[in-house]
Amino acid sequence: MSTSGLPEATEATAPSDIDETKTLPRTYGWKQLIRPRGRRELSMLVIDGLFIFGVSRFTPYFATAENFKVLILGMAMEAIVLAAMTWLLVSGMFDLSVDGVVNMSGVIAGGLIAANYDYRLAILVAMAAAGCVGLVNGLAVTKIRMDPLMTTLGTWWVTQGIAYGLTKGYPTTSYPNAFLNIGGATPLGVDMPIWYMIVLVPILGFILAKTRFGYHLYATGGSREAARLHGVRVDRVTIVAFLVVALTAGLTGVVYASQLNTAAPNVVNGLNLRVIGGAVIGGTSLYGGIGTVPGAFLGLLFMDMITNASTVLGVSPYWQYALLGGVLLLAVAADAIAARRVRLR
Amino acid sequence: MALLSLRDIDKSYGAVRAIQGVSLDLHAARVHALVGDNGAGKSTLVKIISGALQPDHGEILLNDVPVRFSGPFDALNQGIATVFQDLALIPTRDVAHNMFVGKELRRWGIWVDQRRMEREASSVLNGLRIHNMPSVRELVSRLSGGQRQAVAIGRAVHEGRSLLVLDEPTAALGVRESHQVLSLIDRLRDQGMSVLVVSHNLAHVFRVSDQIIVMHGGRIAGIRDKAQTDQEEIVRLITGVEQSLGVV
Helix, strand or coil: CCCCCCCCHHHHHCCCCHHHHCCCCCCCCHHHHHCCCCHHHHHHHHHHHHHHHHHHHHCCCCCCHHHHHHHHHHHHHHHHHHHHHHHHHHCCCCCCCHHHHHHHHHHHHHHHHHCCCCHHHHHHHHHHHHHHHHHHHHHHHHCCCCCHHHHHHHHHHHHHHHHHHHHCCCCEECCCHHHHHHHHCCHHHCCHHHHHHHHHHHHHHHHHHHEHHHHHHHHHHHCHHHHHHCCCCHHHHHHHHHHHHHHHHHHHHHHHHHHHCEECCCCCCCHHHHHHHHHHHCCCCCCCCCCCHHHHHHHHHHHHHHHHHHHHCCCCHHHHHHHHHHHHHHHHHHHHHHHHHHCCC | CCCEEEEEEEEEECCEEEEEEEEEEECCCCEEEEEECCCCCHHHHHHHHHCCCCCCEEEEEECCEEECCCCHHHHHHCCEEEECCCCCCCCCCEHHHHHCCCCCCEECCCEECHHHHHHHHHHHHHHCCCCCCCCCCCEHHHCCHHHHHHHHHHHHHHHHCCEEEEECCCCCCCHHHHHHHHHHHHHHHHCCCEEEEECCCHHHHHHHCCEEEEEECCEEEEEEEHHHCCHHHHHHHHHCHHHHHCCC
């Protein structure tokens, strides 16, 4: 080979492939075997445990079966929305419109039943309306590339406005027993919302963690462009996640209307931030690609325990907003710092 | 028989003729280097081969059959894998998933078989004698530049099977990691793959390639077997000196 003025020539042509002589390990990963997966879930579990332990030192009324039954019942429908929101966050998106969708679907179902339509039809219409909002969110964000923050803020206001407009501010009430059983029955002594949670949250968690669709949610959130290049239908994945979030919100609206025997346009307020906050506390990243349903569930449990404990301890509910907001900010800060380390940025 | 042939390919961006009349053959078990100055048309040519761009005129033959690629994914399905400079890896996922993105292995058609993906990823990497990887369970974001390059190449080999296009594979790497990637390219040739390497680094080009394709001003300035040329001639072709003298 000729000589040249290029400085890399000598070092690059030298036969110095260092690893060539090393023997091959038969398998990879023995180091990883002792590194537990789900560290985030484990630490969240410890935090939840410490919280329960800590609060029960101050009051005997917190760590009681009765109190936790109330806590879990209040958390049940939120947990379902949370599981769906975890999908969406993992795919790199989020949805603020869930409050509006819950209120709208409850009002639609309640209003139709109050107008003497069959309750099954009413539920169907309410769920369909919720699904439409999810599709609009998903299509707007993927196909028109609208900003998810402003889009879902917009659909939140639209659905909240529909809820107010349909009721003119007055709740409907007095539904037939068949409808009341949907949220109010207690088969085997367990309230219906808890049954919904027991069935739906593990299913949503399984789909995220174990199926190809779930892997595609992770891939889409981790790097949309890379996922697309390798044949992941990133737009479809995102739209389905938006749709499922809206459907869980729709179900929540219906169940709340049934449980309370009334459909008011302001039944939930701040569910979106509680759910997103719970997921982020539980290790789901706002930057996409990271998060699990069990982790998010433990994060939401933490948030709801803070609310519950401060009530038991006699903290004014007005201050609870500030407390939850502070916890949320801490979780978002931790997420941002972790993202800086994990991401190629 | 050539694995992939380009015949008289033209591509313009508006009034700018990026490449004109490009014809070349890529063969199995050979490493082809594509060199040229900035703006010579290398990137456009790579994008056409990888399916990211469609030529305005001309023909692409894959195993003597005319083909059209609707996109990189289509080209991939026909056996041509491209590792672009950004590598297109998913930093938040482990090595095993990155090797199977978009075609995750499943058990009974329901859940993803993570174990099998880890085993196969490990055997692909072992087959390429990439053994500086901490684990197939490691997140890509925790790997070094060379390790990421190795994952991207491993995946491309696994997906592409016949032709591998590498866009500046050593540009972002240190000396030691560059060597590892170059000897990886050697092994791909030994396994019968056709490789097209785009590089600015002539030392690396001469170290790894069998044939050097030089572009200048959107045209092929020369195609040389490595044994019959030297760096001085290649530099002359890159800078266009021979063309202006009328030698080619």
